[in-house]
Amino acid sequence: MSEISRADVEHLARLAHIAMTEEELDKTVEELGEIVDAVKTVQEAAGEDVPATSHPLPLTNVFREDVIGHTFTPEQSLANAPDADAGRFKVPAILDEEA
Amino acid sequence: MDPMIQLTAAQMAAKLRAGEITSVELTQAHLRRIEQVEPTINAFLHVNAEEALETAAGVDKIRAAGGAEAEKLHPLAGVPIAIKDLIVTKGQPTTAASKMLEGWMSPYDATVVEKIRAARLPILGKTNLDEFAMGSSTEHSAYGVTRNPWDTERIPGGSGGGSAAAVAAFEAPLALGTDTGGSIREPAAFTGTVGTKPTYGGVSRYGAIAMASSLDQIGPCARTVEDAALLHELIGGHDPKDSTSLPDPVPAFARAAAEHDVAGKKIGVIKQLSHGEGYQQGVLDAFHSSLESLKEAGAEIVEVDCPSFDYALGAYYLIMPSEASSNLARYDGVRYGKRVLPDDGPLTIERVMAATRAAGFGPEVKRRIVLGTYALSAGYYDAYYGSAQKIRTLIQRDFDRAFEQAEVLICPTAPTVPFKLGEKLDDPLKMYLNDIATIPANLAGIPGINVPGGLSEGLPVGIQFLAPAREDIRAYHAAGALEHLLGEKGEAIWQQIPELEEVH
Numbered sequence: 098m099s100e101i102s103r104a105d106v107e108h109l110a111r112l113a114h115i116a117m118t119e120e121e122l123d124k125t126v127e128e129l130g131e132i133v134d135a136v137k138t139v140q141e142a143a144g145e146d147v148p149a150t151s152h153p154l155p156l157t158n159v160f161r162e163d164v165i166g167h168t169f170t171p172e173q174s175l176a177n178a179p180d181a182d183a184g185r186f187k188v189p190a191i192l193d194e195e196a
Numbered sequence: 197m198d199p200m201i202q203l204t205a206a207q208m209a210a211k212l213r214a215g216e217i218t219s220v221e222l223t224q225a226h227l228r229r230i231e232q233v234e235p236t237i238n239a240f241l242h243v244n245a246e247e248a249l250e251t252a253a254g255v256d257k258i259r260a261a262g263g264a265e266a267e268k269l270h271p272l273a274g275v276p277i278a279i280k281d282l283i284v285t286k287g288q289p290t291t292a293a294s295k296m297l298e299g300w301m302s303p304y305d306a307t308v309v310e311k312i313r314a315a316r317l318p319i320l321g322k323t324n325l326d327e328f329a330m331g332s333s334t335e336h337s338a339y340g341v342t343r344n345p346w347d348t349e350r351i352p353g354g355s356g357g358g359s360a361a362a363v364a365a366f367e368a369p370l371a372l373g374t375d376t377g378g379s380i381r382e383p384a385a386f387t388g389t390v391g392t393k394p395t396y397g398g399v400s401r402y403g404a405i406a407m408a409s410s411l412d413q414i415g416p417c418a419r420t421v422e423d424a425a426l427l428h429e430l431i432g433g434h435d436p437k438d439s440t441s442l443p444d445p446v447p448a449f450a451r452a453a454a455e456h457d458v459a460g461k462k463i464g465v466i467k468q469l470s471h472g473e474g475y476q477q478g479v480l481d482a483f484h485s486s487l488e489s490l491k492e493a494g495a496e497i498v499e500v501d502c503p504s505f506d507y508a509l510g511a512y513y514l515i516m517p518s519e520a521s522s523n524l525a526r527y528d529g530v531r532y533g534k535r536v537l538p539d540d541g542p543l544t545i546e547r548v549m550a551a552t553r554a555a556g557f558g559p560e561v562k563r564r565i566v567l568g569t570y571a572l573s574a575g576y577y578d579a580y581y582g583s584a585q586k587i588r589t590l591i592q593r594d595f596d597r598a599f600e601q602a603e604v605l606i607c608p609t610a611p612t613v614p615f616k617l618g619e620k621l622d623d624p625l626k627m628y629l630n631d632i633a634t635i636p637a638n639l640a641g642i643p644g645i646n647v648p649g650g651l652s653e654g655l656p657v658g659i660q661f662l663a664p665a666r667e668d669i670r671a672y673h674a675a676g677a678l679e680h681l682l683g684e685k686g687e688a689i690w691q692q693i694p695e696l697e698e699v700h
Binding site: 101105106109110111112113114115116117118121125128129131132133135136137138139140141142143144147148149150151152153154156158159161167169173174176177178179180186188189190191192 | 506537642
């Protein structure tokens with residue numbers, strides 16, 4: 098049986114900024130439970146002494162000369178914006194008035 | 197069907213150089229084919245006819261004029277290509293097959309697209325995929341499924357089903373794909389074509405819309421190993437715009453693909469990926485007859501044990517969603533992409549973001565974002581993401597040991613032949629199991645190639661060769677040899693595809 102509750106999924110959807118319908122939440126509880134049960138087998142093989150690998154090939158940080166490269170014009174930057182005004186991105190209120 | 201489009205890319209290039217055909221003729225023939233079969237196949241999300249013909253005319257003009265500029269043309273100049281719609285292109289929409297990016301026009305080209313433009317390959321258009329490359333069947337596209345040209349009731353694989361189907365159905369001789377857990381190799385297997393996932397960093401990822409950054413890799417799709425190798429040579433190499441790009445020079449992949457000699461070479465059969473639950477008998481039969489052919493040609497077949505592969509699927513489905521949930525956080529309806537306002541209540545950015553992401557993402561993308569958010573959340577991080585990263589180490593160690601025993605490894609690319617549309621759509625776990633043989637390469641960063649290995653009940657079976665990191669050339673060599681050995685017995689697999697009904 099899965100340890101993922103409906104409250105967990107509601108919390109995750111909030112963290113992920115996805116407004117889920119009641120139906121989606123119900124379905125996700127079920128599916129996520131099944132998937133997590135299947136993937137948590139990794140814990141069996143991950144011993145204390147095994148180092149973690151975050152990246153497939155060992156890499157070092159890459160630097161470049163501090164010179165201006167290719168840049169976009171304000172028009173290009175705003176060309177795909179859902180809303181813009183006076184050369185700026187226009188967004189809804191950041192804070193709820195009651196908050 | 198125009199016989200011109202049934203040639204390999206290398207043959208097309210030779211005919212263009214010899215002046216037997218022009219690039220405009222060749223591009224027009226492909227555009228006609230696209231028009232005729234797209235109502236059935238739906239491999240393209242956008243067709244770029246005008247610009248493609250312009251590029252083609254440019255190549256023809258240079259060639260007709262002769263002289264130094266004609267000499268300087270890239271060997272593939274004038275050969276058309278299709279681009280997976282996860283790779284950004286100027287002048288054409290890039291959607292990632294998501295409603296989130298509907299109508300989005302990239303202000304820049306991906307590095308691989310810049311290289312393709314510089315080499316003057318006409319770009320035919322953008323191909324369909326599972327939304328943000330999340331899927332194994334192309335059924336998760338927001339713009340309709342792509343059908344497998346071998347059997348239009350079946351899926352073409354995914355996520356790069358559009359690129360693979362376009363190449364198999366003679367809509368394009370070449371295409372670009374991206375591979376995070378098998379999205380180039382599995383569709384290649386399901387469509388009887390060739391597809392390579394290069395060594396991580398071997399091809400620039402600049403301009404590939406990110407899903408899981410430590411796994412994503414752009415690579416070539418084609419009908420033959422030589423064609424894939426030629427395209428890989430064109431797109432490969434160091435790119436300062438991708439900090440994970442390898443500084444190594446690009447080897448002569450196509451020459452290795454043409455060598456065909458496997459006598460004395462050690463080929464390792466991966467014990468964990470060559471039998472067992474989920475493997476169809478027809479797939480195993482084709483696999484064993486491929487092994488037989490290699491053995492007859494003098495290769496030594498050995499068995500290699502990779503016990504950690506049993507945990508690869510679990511590790512992948514923790515690491516990939518974790519990285520995807522972070523990468524997809526950028527789709528917030530602020531600077532580009534969809535913005536949806538909630539129906540009621542206050543209009544705060546948070547509520548707009550939640551409404552935007554609810555409307556813009558499809559079910560599989562939401563599933564993976566929520567799963568990734570879970571795996572990364574406080575209290576679970578070590579148990580899930582941390583453990584998965586340890587499995588990644590164990591898988592790399594398994595590969596290291598295996599490559600001490602064999603020069604390349606071999607296994608079926610997918611455990612089954614292409615399944616029916618809708619068959620696995622309601623069962624995410626079943627869908628994920630498709631990737632069992634392809635994901636270890638992504639977790640370890642090593643190269644893998646799919647080459648057709650035969651047919652089962654009239655459907656293609658794919659064989660995968662894996663090589664150590666930076667040794668993509670070994671995979672091309674082995675795949676070229678197997679393709680040659682199977683070709684000696686009759687027509688190539690890709691030539692055996694049933695005729696599609698054309699709409700005139």
